[in-house]
Amino acid sequence: MKKIQLFAFLFLALITNAQTLISPSKQIQLGFELDSNGKPTYSVKYKNKSVVQSSHLGLRLKDGTDFTTGFEVENSRQTTFDETWQPVLGEQSTVRNHYNELSISLKQKSSSKKMNIIFRVFDEGVAFRYEFPKQPDLNYFIISDELSEFHLTGNHKTFWIPGDFDSQEYAYNETLLSEIDIQKLNLNNGIGLKSISGKSVVQSPLMMKSTDGIYINIFEAAVVNYPVMHLDLDVNTFTLTSKLVPNAIGDKAYLRTPSVTPWRTIMISNDARDIVSSKMIFNLNEPSKIKDVSWIKPMKYVGVWWEMHVGKSTWDYAGSQNAQNAADGQLKPTGKHGATTENTKRYIDFAAKHGFDGVLVEGWNVGWEDWFGNWKEDVFDFTTPYPDFNLKEVNDYAKSKGIKMIMHHETSGSVANYERHLDRAMNLMKEYGYPAVKTGYVGRIIPRGEFHDGQTMVNHYNYVAQRMAENKLMVNSHESSRPTGYNRTYPNYIAAEAARGNEFNAWSNGNPPMHETILPFTRLLGGPMDYTPGIFEIKMNVYDKSKKEQVHTTLAKQLALYVTMYSPLQMAADLPENYEKYLDAFQFIKDVPVDWQESKYLEAEPGDYLTVVRKDKNSERWFLGAITDENTRQTEIKLDFLSPNKKYEATIYQDGSDADWEKNPKSYVIKTIQVNSKSKIKLHLAKGGGTAISFKPIN
């Protein structure tokens, strides 16, 4: 009876081209099928309940080839993959990559053209991509549209930001799918350049929760030589369709066979911690192409930076955005320039005194007078310092103090100009021993007509990482497209911004208290974020009584962020003089490492709260960070992650009992207690609050 059933199943499978792939845990089930017109479709179930209904797949090429229909299955193959790999820097020292794969070779009857669709199912989700194999009738081609659908099953709660081809620096909206409407947003949010693409277009990663408590996340991995995928929502059917970012003339991607698209990913779990801790995006990327990684190191740094954001000094030397001054060839200093030799030495002293690795200096180089808003092409040359910044003196001083300098390459979006200067810029870095650079892309892109999220720009960010790797330099890119795991392939690409960072609190309506509770479920899935936490002087009115801006967290939450916002590159972002006022709290930032042996996500609810604990890669110390949104939070944490039979000293940095992100953000309390693996700790988080704990073994 069994044999006949099997035969019947195979027979049916052949006729309907229907295939099934399940996760190693068996909880996720992917179905693939060609419909009667030869259109490829897929669907996804979680624990036998539909999560993604029958959804179409395919693309259209500029020459008229329609890769959405008219296919037949030539063959298919299922395989299993299970390996562990070691990230150079990471949340954990080993990562398991375990999935079942279904590879389907399709042939279009009318054109004889071929396309493969590859599915991988992990325990925490599904991924698929298109492949274009070498073939006689397809060589160089242009993609005019990708039409990957995600037909969802209900009006899920969704955390979203509007589809914008040039920026991800939005605060998240928390609404039902049906309420997504960009026209109803308040777009007065501090973002300088917006390129909103449509009423119902949102960005990925997109985080959702169904009414029956299933967490769903749509994203992509390994965006290489391809534009970024945004998502176009059909509110009537709850179907999202991929919307690729166009180039200057409306084309989406230029490819040649053999080639592959990025992976489209759907993470699914009833436990939010599975999503926030997932390494799926990295697992879907190519292994490291760098052989000798000894020069790739984590860094904690301070910088000549926040003082400009709060208005104490300026990036420019001779007047902000007054091109007249820059254009007449004679820069007359305003006296407000931040990046001077003297001021930089002050930060170097501070870094050396408190055990930091590096100092970033922004505004060191000529060009800031008219850098923004003019769409200026020859904006910076990346090698000429201002008259009051002595490259040699600064770098000699840093070396004498054992401090590394972090270079700054703000491109102003003038990417053609940056690429022209890249070799000379890297030569300067190597001449002075800069191990790392922060790049920036603030402004409209040149080549004109391109977007930050188009294929040309994606290729540029990756190209910079590759050229930097050849030269043993690390990169931290700001205003680039959000990372999708490429730091596995180029581990020198140690961090990026590519989301709304802490800086927005200095000069705009800022980041709401829930902001940091959603970023790990979205932005951080694809790679570390240089969020620049650690602001102690929470309200900006200390700099100018008329300022109303503030950071929207308590001081204790700023400490917790060093644990909840994973990055191997972390800034102590505030001014040295502010840290000196709160040295006891600052101790946590000094102690916290940024490279980890192990990480456990203890509690997680997107948009509400997050509690993470991590073990230092290089010692037995553990660090816990707990944060909440605009609500207070009480919770109890079991310390069973600690080694048994060991005693630990736990230093707890928590909100004061009267703390409140808005009314009393700097109220904090520090306690030290002895604990062991059987202990439990009660946490009390204020509105917009947090708790940071360091655990040190007692010998």
Added chain:
Amino acid sequence: MKKIQLFAFLFLALITNAQTLISPSKQIQLGFELDSNGKPTYSVKYKNKSVVQSSHLGLRLKDGTDFTTGFEVENSRQTTFDETWQPVLGEQSTVRNHYNELSISLKQKSSSKKMNIIFRVFDEGVAFRYEFPKQPDLNYFIISDELSEFHLTGNHKTFWIPGDFDSQEYAYNETLLSEIDIQKLNLNNGIGLKSISGKSVVQSPLMMKSTDGIYINIFEAAVVNYPVMHLDLDVNTFTLTSKLVPNAIGDKAYLRTPSVTPWRTIMISNDARDIVSSKMIFNLNEPSKIKDVSWIKPMKYVGVWWEMHVGKSTWDYAGSQNAQNAADGQLKPTGKHGATTENTKRYIDFAAKHGFDGVLVEGWNVGWEDWFGNWKEDVFDFTTPYPDFNLKEVNDYAKSKGIKMIMHHETSGSVANYERHLDRAMNLMKEYGYPAVKTGYVGRIIPRGEFHDGQTMVNHYNYVAQRMAENKLMVNSHESSRPTGYNRTYPNYIAAEAARGNEFNAWSNGNPPMHETILPFTRLLGGPMDYTPGIFEIKMNVYDKSKKEQVHTTLAKQLALYVTMYSPLQMAADLPENYEKYLDAFQFIKDVPVDWQESKYLEAEPGDYLTVVRKDKNSERWFLGAITDENTRQTEIKLDFLSPNKKYEATIYQDGSDADWEKNPKSYVIKTIQVNSKSKIKLHLAKGGGTAISFKPIN
């Protein structure tokens, strides 16, 4: 009475804002006037006859500013300028720059914005440009249109090529203005990429002759940080209007005050020799920015090049335009690769034996298999040779023979890729001692959406010249925008193609016999052309009996071209084995220098004939070149350019009595006679023929 007349004149001038400027010779008169709406206009007279009727001037900016109207004259100023300067390489060792200038400062009443119009009148023509001075209300701005008119006075005979944003590689049409219609052209002319811009749009330089024998040429000078100007003809009024080449998103130029546009030039004379010998375009450019010019040298060269054009070998190593071969990572040679170590050494030997300076090698580097027609971005890296081309061995061999190697950087139009690699490419050149590079831009431009003639590309060609100058390297650019005198500012930019060169004869309907009689009146006005003359084996059927292509001149005319087509970089373009068959004729090419003390244009009729004689910069030798179109020509040349009281040996290379470009092109005769400054020589030119003469003093 005189005083009252003067006063009345000044009074009238103030009211009408009318101004007049005349040439030093007084033969050309420019009038400027604001009409009653404040629209700036100009007109030009030659010997009191109108050549350009009242024509509008102005521009429109993207922000809506209308710079064509509503002006008033704030002030105006007339000055005179007279100096001589020495070109590093040139047709003559000194150039006189003598003009009268009228500078008019305009202010727009409604907007308070300012614009200046500067006129210069030389003995051979008029030039004008716009200037945007530094001012409070105009900083960064975008030009959406320039509306400079040239309202001509009649239905002139015109030599024209269609307005094409990507190519000037057209044979000239000779028609009346009223007959200009791009839709009537046969465009099957061998040009791979065309971007024709309109039914009545033609390119500049535009050469015309009125029915009363006045020669008029419209062109531009100093195209720097601005797009190329094409000309839109209104056939009803014989008015040409400037049409700027757009960028990827339709904008024309991005400028910031203070800035200037290129000069729009109108040459006028009743003697065609004044036009063809004019140095006005160079005089309108900025003086040389290079201090040490000792490394800038003229070059005569041969090259691994023509053999590919005639099909004897290929640029590619592993198959022409078969991307499959290139893509699979393993290049399988076809055996037809031209640029091998052995073949190159053969050319080096030939160059050394016959006293040439250099050898060009095309196809030396990986990438040619799929370089054309695929709009491929990562097409070349400019540093990786093919397996059968040993960079070190070739360069060591060349050095041992006293020969310089000329580098080749074909970009395939993938300019972003070239700029990324430029430093590495130049480093390779310097490592091996290449003094010069031929660059190429065959194909659709990347950044995608840009045109060869747009501002972005103009800036690129100039940028390459500047970077090369920093590295003491010379540049010869092919398929770039036609030069407009920039080699005065960057004399290392020694030549360009940027017009239909000799190569078109190898594989298309070729260049008609009149082609070389028009190029000096058009293309060469702005800078030297690497025309690659010297083809002796005129008909291509010697390579393959089925080939119908041929060079459209006699062999003797190919010799004359070394004199009539001025360039400090000249190729003996044919195969060594072909020269070895005609060594007596080849002697002229070996003898002719390429850098001159003095040049005299003895006879000239655009489209018909040209006779030039030049004196070597470094000796007392003179060289004469005479060419004709499809008609035979008899003429008599007085040798009064020779030094008096000296005897010369004249070696005359002329068409055989039965020579004919089509029927018997290789028939030639060489005679040697004694002459002096009182002698006359009768020249007999065959159809498509020429005569070349070298004059050597006899001691």
